[in-house]
Amino acid sequence: MSSAPSVHQRALITWLAVYLMIMLVQLLIGPVLAPLPLPLRTLALTAIVVPVVVYALVPALLRARALLLRRRR
Template sequence: MTANTPPAPSVHRRALITWLAVYPTITVALGLLGPATAHLPLLLRTLILTAIVVPTAAYAFIPALMKANTALSRLPR
């Protein structure tokens, strides 16, 4: 770790960041896909939902929230 690298957030903060990325993503995806996939078996609906939510959260929202966390952590107290 260099002098400019902030410490990694705690496991509790990472869990919160993950939840903040996943919950709204699942909510929006279910709202959009729910009616179109309602006739499908549960396992297939879950597969479709997770195929969309996991990459979206992992590659877009979690990194953005981690950057925001770093910026907020650097603010003077």
């Protein structure tokens, strides 16, 4: 059984997931959101990014990490 990631590893994994999602959302719908005031753009961006990161990306990255660690052993 693989050990749980350290708080530093979790922070890095979370940062990576957030960064990737922000980039993707900006590429896909950035031009649509551009005319909106900054608070509304931020609201829309976070409404998309946060759930995807919390429920999909971070768990997937943690599973990938565990798989990589198992393969090393």
